[in-house]
Amino acid sequence: MKFLMLCREPRLYSCRRLLDTARHCGHQMDILDPNRCLLKLSQNPPHFEVYYQTERGRSPYLLSGYDALIPRFGSASTYTGCALLRHFAAQGSLCLNDETAFLNARDKWRSLQLLAQAGLPVPSSLFAGSEYESKVAVRQTKSPLVLKTLKGSQGIGVILAEKPQSAVSMLETLGQANVPVLLQEFIAEAGSADLRCFVIGDRVVAAMRRQGGEEEFRANCHRGGRGEKVLLNEQQTRIAVAASRALGLDVAGVDLILSANGPLVLEVNASPGLEMIEKTSGIDIALQMIVYLEKKIAASVKMT
Structure with missing residues (x-):
C-alpha cells in the first residue's frame, strides 16, 4: 500500500519509527510538508487535486494514489493540514484521524465540550467572551487556576495563576493580544x-x-x-x-x-x-x- 505522512519534521522519532515500520511491513510511505502543498478545486474530473513543491523555484508535481494518510503536523499547520486531509478524503484516501476529529482535538475548549457532552469527567473549566469582565470570570471558580490557550501542545500555552489577581492580569494581557484562553481548576492533589x-x-x-x-x-x-x-x-x-x-x-x-x-x-x-x-x-x-x-x-x- 501507499501511505502519506503529513509532517514538517521528518527527522522526529515518531516519523522515523512510522516510516521504518511501514516499509518493514512492505508499504511505501512518503513524508511531506503540508505547507508545501497547493490544493486545487476544478469543475472537470478530477475535482480535487494536490500539488507539491519541494523548494522555491522548483516545478510542483501532482500528488495522487495514496491509500491512506497519517497526520503528524503541529498546531501551527492545523488549518492547512486539515484542508489537505479533506482534499485527500475526497479523492478516496483514508485518514488515520480524519479532519473533523483532528480539529476537535486541536481546539481545547471544543474538545472539553465534546467530552462533557459524552458524559466524561473533565476538570471544572470556564471560557469567557472578549467582552466578559476578567475579574468577574475569575470569581466564578477558585484559585489556583490554570490558564490554557485554545491551541498549543507540549505544555506550551499552559500557565499557572496561583492568585486571583494574577489570573485577572494574565487574562487581560492575553485578551489584549487577541489570544483566546480557557480557565481550569488546578488539581493540586x-x-x-x-x-x-x-x-x-x-x-x-x-x-x-x-x-x-x-x-x-x-x-x-x-x-x-x-x-x-x-x-x-x-x-x-x-x-x-x-x-x-x-x-x-x-x-x-x-x-x-x-x-x-x-x-x-x-x-x-x-x-x-x-x-x-x-x-x-x-x-x-x-x-x-x-x-x-x-x-x-x-x-x-x-x-x-
Missing part, C-alpha cells in the same frame, strides 16, 4: 503528575505515568517530566477509550489526571508522540498503528 494513555481504535495499547520536573506543575516530557510504566485500572481504561471515541479519533494520546473525585480527562492529543511512551512501556506502538491502518483499509475495501 495530582502532585504534578498525569497518566498518558495511548489509544488505538477501541484499545489502550500502552500507558505511562508522567511526573513533572522540579518546580514544574506540567507533566509533559517536553517540559522536563519523566515517565514510568503503569497499568491502568478498568475505570481509567474505559474513560481513555471513551474520550478518544467522543472526539472521533482512531489514534489518541489521552491525558488523565487523578483528582480526589476520581480520574478526569485533562486533554486529548490527535498526534501523540511515540518516543517516551515506546521507551517507557517497551511496546512497539508504531507497528500497532500500521496494523490498525491496514485493517481499516481492508474493512473499507470489503464494504465497497
